[in-house]
Amino acid sequence: MAAExxxxxxxxxxxxxxxxxxxxxxxxxxxxxxxxxxxxPGSKLSEDSIGSALGISRNTLREAFRLLTHERLLTHELxxxxxxxxxxxxxxxxxxxxxxxxxxxxxxxxxxxxxxLETAAAAVAEGERAAEQGAWLELGTANxxxxxxxxxxxxxxxxxxxxxxxxxxxxLVFHVMDNPRSxxxxxxxxxxxxxxxxxxxxxxxxxxxxxxxxDDAETQLVQTYADRIAKGKPLEANR
Amino acid sequence: MAAExxxxxxxxxxxxxxxxxxxxxxxxxxxxxxxxxxxxPGSKLSEDSIGSALGISRNTLREAFRLLTHERLLTHELxxxxxxxxxxxxxxxxxxxxxxxxxxxxxxxxxxxxxxLETAAAAVAEGERAAEQGAWLELGTANxxxxxxxxxxxxxxxxxxxxxxxxxxxxLVFHVMDNPRSxxxxxxxxxxxxxxxxxxxxxxxxxxxxxxxxDDAETQLVQTYADRIAKGKPLEANR
DNA sequence: CTTGTCGGATCGTTGAACAATCCCCTATCT
DNA sequence: AGATAGGGGATTGTTCAACGATCCGACAAG
Numbered sequence: 165m166a167a168e169x170x171x172x173x174x175x176x177x178x179x180x181x182x183x184x185x186x187x188x189x190x191x192x193x194x195x196x197x198x199x200x201x202x203x204x205p206g207s208k209l210s211e212d213s214i215g216s217a218l219g220i221s222r223n224t225l226r227e228a229f230r231l232l233t234h235e236r237l238l239t240h241e242l243x244x245x246x247x248x249x250x251x252x253x254x255x256x257x258x259x260x261x262x263x264x265x266x267x268x269x270x271x272x273x274x275x276x277x278x279x280x281l282e283t284a285a286a287a288v289a290e291g292e293r294a295a296e297q298g299a300w301l302e303l304g305t306a307n308x309x310x311x312x313x314x315x316x317x318x319x320x321x322x323x324x325x326x327x328x329x330x331x332x333x334x335x336l337v338f339h340v341m342d343n344p345r346s347x348x349x350x351x352x353x354x355x356x357x358x359x360x361x362x363x364x365x366x367x368x369x370x371x372x373x374x375x376x377x378x379d380d381a382e383t384q385l386v387q388t389y390a391d392r393i394a395k396g397k398p399l400e401a402n403r
Numbered sequence: 404m405a406a407e408x409x410x411x412x413x414x415x416x417x418x419x420x421x422x423x424x425x426x427x428x429x430x431x432x433x434x435x436x437x438x439x440x441x442x443x444p445g446s447k448l449s450e451d452s453i454g455s456a457l458g459i460s461r462n463t464l465r466e467a468f469r470l471l472t473h474e475r476l477l478t479h480e481l482x483x484x485x486x487x488x489x490x491x492x493x494x495x496x497x498x499x500x501x502x503x504x505x506x507x508x509x510x511x512x513x514x515x516x517x518x519x520l521e522t523a524a525a526a527v528a529e530g531e532r533a534a535e536q537g538a539w540l541e542l543g544t545a546n547x548x549x550x551x552x553x554x555x556x557x558x559x560x561x562x563x564x565x566x567x568x569x570x571x572x573x574x575l576v577f578h579v580m581d582n583p584r585s586x587x588x589x590x591x592x593x594x595x596x597x598x599x600x601x602x603x604x605x606x607x608x609x610x611x612x613x614x615x616x617x618d619d620a621e622t623q624l625v626q627t628y629a630d631r632i633a634k635g636k637p638l639e640a641n642r
Numbered sequence: 643c644t645t646g647t648c649g650g651a652t653c654g655t656t657g658a659a660c661a662a663t664c665c666c667c668t669a670t671c672t
Numbered sequence: 673a674g675a676t677a678g679g680g681g682a683t684t685g686t687t688c689a690a691c692g693a694t695c696c697g698a699c700a701a702g
Contacts, residue, residue, distance in 0.1 A: 183481055185481055185653095185655090186654075186655070187654085187655090210682095210684095211683075212682090212684095220655085221655060222656090222657085223462045223465075223657090223686095224654080226466055226685085227469050227654095230466050230470050231469050231473070233470070234470070234473035234474070242423065242424055243662075243664060243683085243684055243685075244663085244664065244665090244684080245683070258559050258561055261557070261558070261561075262559050262561045265505065265508045265512065265557060265559070266504065266508070269504045269507070269508040270504070318500070319500070320497050320501055322498070322500075322501045322565070322569060323501055323504060323565075326562075330561060424684095425685075425686070426686090449651095449653095450652075451651090451653095459686085459687085460687045460688070461687090462655095462685095462687075463686060482653055482654075482693075482694045483652085483653080483694085483696090484653070484695095644701105645702080646699100646701080647698105647699085647700080647701100648699085649697095649698090649699105650698105651695085651696080651697100652693100652694085653692105653693085653695090654692090655690100655692085655693100656690085656691085656692105657689095657690090658687105658689090658690105659687085659688085659689105660685105660687085660688105661684105662684085663682105663684075663685095664683075664684090665680105665681090665682080666679105666680095666681090667678105667680090668677100668679085669677085669678085669679105670675100670676085671674105671675085671676075672673100
């Protein structure tokens with residue numbers, strides 16, 4: 165009679181799986197703060213002040229900064245320090261080019277239905293709840309979740325990661341903008357339509373809707389962002 | 404009469420443009436060594452030995468390692484050190500999934516001809532020269548250059564960078580394989596056909612050729628790599 | 643064979659130190 | 673007024689030493 169393994173032992177092992185270094189945890193913290201807008205684009209992250217605030221040594225902090233540089237959230241300028249990225253208008257254009265290429269290909273390449281749409285549906289519902297409460301930033305987050313879920317239909321860790329980065333960059337753009345309502349509210353209904361087309365197993369229609377969405381969102385954002393950058397707003401903070 | 408600028412002054416400015424930190428230069432060196440196969444998959448990069456060999460301090464080296472981790476060339480294992488990545492078979496599958504998605508979308512989305520094909524053509528020519536000399540590794544490099552050029556037709560820095568990473572990972576896979584000739588030679592003619600279709604402004608045909616190429620290359624590589632991993636070959640080195 | 647212990651190697655982090663670079667402020671010149 | 677030069681302080685980039693934590697290999701015992 166073989167002895168049964170106590171599940172409590174495995175739960176303890178689970179905790180070990182999540183061990184991370186201090187540098188990685190600090191990178192997580194900074195990533196979250198940037199995403200939430202607490203560290204606006206253009207902010208300088210001084211080793212001394214961030215290191216003191218977090219109670220870590222400068223070397224550890226530098227490792228964390230190196231981890232974040234690749235994610236395009238920070239720019240590392242030799243001898244000048246590390247800054248939260250300020251995206252150029254050309255960055256916004258490229259973000260939408262990539263989204264169009266990848267999100268549309270993910271939809272086009274869908275095979276035999278039914279498609280796994282639970283995550284996408286949850287994101288639309290999340291957006292509708294946020295809109296009811298007038299929480300426009302949360303609506304923006306939900307929109308981003310929806311589009312990440314669409315990309316995830318491609319079932320590829322590498323494109324998921326690219327899109328995670330691209331959408332994180334897009335959040336930096338939104339943090340610069342006033343009036344989040346106008347950038348997020350109109351797109352909620354369109355996400356609902358895209359989802360409905362996918363649920364109806366009509367990827368051709370979904371792709372058309374998605375492509376039009378991305379075109380319109382890009383046009384709106386690029387126009388407003390270009391105005392915003394011309395006014396020099398994001399360059400004011402900490403620099 | 405305006406005074407002419409001394410070109411020697413600009414040459415001096417050029418040197419300033421290339422200023423990089425030691426950590427970044429070390430990351431470059433390691434990236435190149437890995438790509439060239441000098442540090443095979445599974446190799447452990449010990450801080451002590453690499454740091455001594457390159458004459459840099461451990462902290463600087465750790466920063467360089469952090470820069471490379473995101474590129475999927477290294478894996479960083481807490482308290483155990485840093486290793487050159489050993490790809491799993493599922494990685495190879497995902498690499499081809501991404502290539503299919505992005506390379507095919509880049510070709511499909513080509514607009515009005517003529518397309519800028521100089522780089523792609525140069526890569527095919529490079530491959531043909533290498534094949535004439537029986538330089539099969541160089542042929543593999545040229546094939547990679549061709550496919551990167553195809554992706555570059557999408558004109559997006561972000562997809563270029565993704566593909567750069569994906570193709571660098573693929574090189575790790577090829578370093579594990581014996582008989583490079585069989586993995587690169589058959590595909591040279593196919594690159595030539597894809598190029599010809601593009602030159603003939605027939606992206607539909609090019610996409611079909613490309614898709615078939617990727618399917619065949621994947622099937623061959625996955626089959627052989629799975630055998631190879633089962634034999635435990637990449638795990639022998641330095642570990 | 644499995645398990646336990648120990649010692650050495652290595653990694654992760656800290657802090658101090660120093661040189662190099664940058665930036666800001668002030669003074670001077672045109 | 674605007675441009676330039678110089679100086680001082682702040683900050684960054686790198687090195688080094690130290691220490692604690694963790695891992696791994698060797699060896700012993702059952």
